[in-house]
Structures are given as C-alpha cells and as structure tokens.
Amino acid sequence: MNIAGKYLLGLFAAAVLFLGATLPVAQAEEDEYSGSRATIGAARPSNPKWVSECGACHLAFPARFLPAESWREMMSGLDNHFGSNAVLDEETAREITVFLVDNARRKKSRDASGNMPKRITESRWFMREHARAELRVKNNPKVKSMANCAVCHIKAEQGDYSERNIKIPK
Amino acid sequence: MFRPLHAVGLLFAVIVGMAAQPALAESPEGLLESLRAEASGTAGFQGFSAARGETFYKNKHGDDWSCSSCHTLNPAAEGKHAKSDKLIKPLAPSANPERFTETKKIEKWFKRNCNDVLDRECTALEKGDFLAYLLTIKK
Numbered sequence: 185m186n187i188a189g190k191y192l193l194g195l196f197a198a199a200v201l202f203l204g205a206t207l208p209v210a211q212a213e214e215d216e217y218s219g220s221r222a223t224i225g226a227a228r229p230s231n232p233k234w235v236s237e238c239g240a241c242h243l244a245f246p247a248r249f250l251p252a253e254s255w256r257e258m259m260s261g262l263d264n265h266f267g268s269n270a271v272l273d274e275e276t277a278r279e280i281t282v283f284l285v286d287n288a289r290r291k292k293s294r295d296a297s298g299n300m301p302k303r304i305t306e307s308r309w310f311m312r313e314h315a316r317a318e319l320r321v322k323n324n325p326k327v328k329s330m331a332n333c334a335v336c337h338i339k340a341e342q343g344d345y346s347e348r349n350i351k352i353p354k
Numbered sequence: 355m356f357r358p359l360h361a362v363g364l365l366f367a368v369i370v371g372m373a374a375q376p377a378l379a380e381s382p383e384g385l386l387e388s389l390r391a392e393a394s395g396t397a398g399f400q401g402f403s404a405a406r407g408e409t410f411y412k413n414k415h416g417d418d419w420s421c422s423s424c425h426t427l428n429p430a431a432e433g434k435h436a437k438s439d440k441l442i443k444p445l446a447p448s449a450n451p452e453r454f455t456e457t458k459k460i461e462k463w464f465k466r467n468c469n470d471v472l473d474r475e476c477t478a479l480e481k482g483d484f485l486a487y488l489l490t491i492k493k
Contacts, residue, residue: 239440240440241435241438241440242435242437242438242440243438243440268437268466268469268470269466269469269470270466271466328439329437329438329439331438332438332439335439
C-alpha cells in the first residue's frame with residue numbers, strides 16, 4: 185500500500201474509533217428505559233424510509249418501543265391508522281415493516297388489560313416509566329398527548345431518550 | 355461491545371443515503387400546467403382561481419380539519435400537525451422551494467391529505483385552484 189493509502193486507512197480507523205467511543209455510551213443509558221438491551225453497543229437502528237414516511241406526520245417512533253406482533257398489525261392496517269389513512273405503497277410498507285420487526289422490542293409487552301399493545305403509550309412499560317410524568321404534564325397544553333415524546337425528550341428525534349435529556353416544559 | 359464492521363456499515367449507509375437523494379422532477383408551474391390539461395377535460399372549466407383556492411384552503415369540508423388546521427392560515431409559515439404537533443415545513447413554494455417538485459411525493463400527499471380533509475380524493479380543479487392560491491403567496 186502506498187503512503188496515501190495508509191493515510192486514508194488511518195483516517196478511516198480514527199473515524200471508526202470515534203464512532204465506537206461516542207455511540208455506545210449514550211445507548212447504554214437509554215436502553216434502561218425502553219426495557220430492551222438488544223441494541224446496546226450497536227448504532228441506533230435507522231432506516232431512511234422509516235424516517236421519511238413515519239416521521240412525516242409524527243416522530244418516527246423507535247422500533248424497540250413495541251413488540252414485533254404490534255408492528256406487524258399496525259403496518260397491515262395503515263388504511264385506518266388511528267383515524268387517518270396512512271397507506272404506503274407496497275414496497276415501502278414492506279421495507280418499513282421488516283425494519284420495525286427486526287428491531288422490535290424483544291421482551292414480552294402487554295397493555296393494561298393484558299393484550300398486545302396497539303399503541304406505545306398503552307404499553308405497560310411505558311405507563312410504568314411515565315406514571316409520575318403523566319401527572320406533572322396532565323394539564324399542560326404544550327404536551328397535549330403522551331405520544332408527543334419530543335416535547336420533553338428533547339433529543340428524541342435523534343433517538344436519545346436518556347434521563348439527562350428530559351426537560352418538561354413549564 | 356464495539357463492532358468495527360457495524361461502524362463500516364454505518365459509514366457506508368450514510369454515503370449511499372447521501373447519493374440517493376431524489377432529483378427534482380417537477381416544478382409547481384409545471385404541475386399547474388398538467389393540472390390545467392387534466393381539468394380542461396371537465397365540463398364548464400374556465401381556468402383556475404386563486405380566490406377559490408384560498409377559500410378551499412381555509413375552510414373545512416365536512417370533517418374536523420381544513421388544510422390550514424396543520425399548515426396554518428399562512429401557507430408561507432411553518433405548520434404543525436394538528437394531532438401530533440410535528441413541525442411541518444412551509445407549504446408555499448416561495449417559502450420552501452422543495453414543495454411540488456417531486457411527482458411521487460405530490461401524488462402521495464394530495465391523496466393522503468385530501469382524504470383527511472374531504473374524505474375523498476381532490477379533483478384536478480380543486481388541486482389547481484389550491485396551487486394557484488399557493489403560488490400567489492409571497493414569503
């Protein structure tokens with residue numbers, strides 16, 4: 185390998201080390217709150233279609249917030265997606281479903297009545313995590329809905345739900 | 355645990371993602387012309403009207419939402435999804451040059467939003483009036 189090649193390789197190695205040093209730290213913390221440890225040490229799973237399609241109308245909710253069965257059911261009923269018709273073309277829907285299912289919550293997840301959760305906010309783990317927060321934001325018009333993650337989780341768009349990045353609006 | 359291969363994959367994905375940005379396929383004016391061609395086939399068509407488009411944009415059509423419920427009364431301003439509060443970039447091409455430049459996206463959003471606001475697809479006349487109105491909006 186010539187000198188330029190070695191130089192490039194060095195640069196690349198430095199970039200890789202940098203990524204390795206920064207990503208897992210933030211990751212380890214947030215996974216406590218989702219209950220899933222499957223993604224620790226890996227980059228936050230992402231997919232451009234998931235970002236552009238799901239993220240067009242609401243925050244692109246992380247796959248690890250619902251189990252695979254919930255995602256499958258949601259993605260097969262997009263013609264009535266909580267009251268809206270959010271149908272995607274077949275290819276896009278398939279790609280997003282695979283992405284969501286592959287990165288879904290691994291632990292068993294149930295809603296309050298013991299059924300498969302249809303919404304993230306109705307999952308037991310979510311309600312447990314947010315029991316106190318829910319009381320605090322109950323009458324806060326800036327919050328509106330518990331599905332509005334990014335109001336308090338100020339880095340939710342980047343997939344960061346860690347405790348230190350929570351700021352409840354007054 | 356750190357896996358160098360994951361980082362390589364991530365870098366690769368970023369590079370590919372940047373290269374895959376779709377080219378601008380349309381212009382708002384071009385879209386208006388093709389809508390005009392479509393609408394001129396309907397009986398009594400006498401051209402688009404920005405005034406009609408404005409009324410259409412600001413009024414409800416039998417359902418809970420109007421266009422302005424999410425895009426606000428000023429199409430050059432940033433909007434907010436009526437349910438999720440998600441930020442929406444300005445709709446008027448003068449304020450957001452990316453609007454109405456990609457055919458696939460245009461069709462998708464007309465279909466989806468007309469469904470949310472009118473419970474049906476919009477006609478070429480409605481789309482043309484609406485676009486004619488948006489094109490009169492200055493930043």
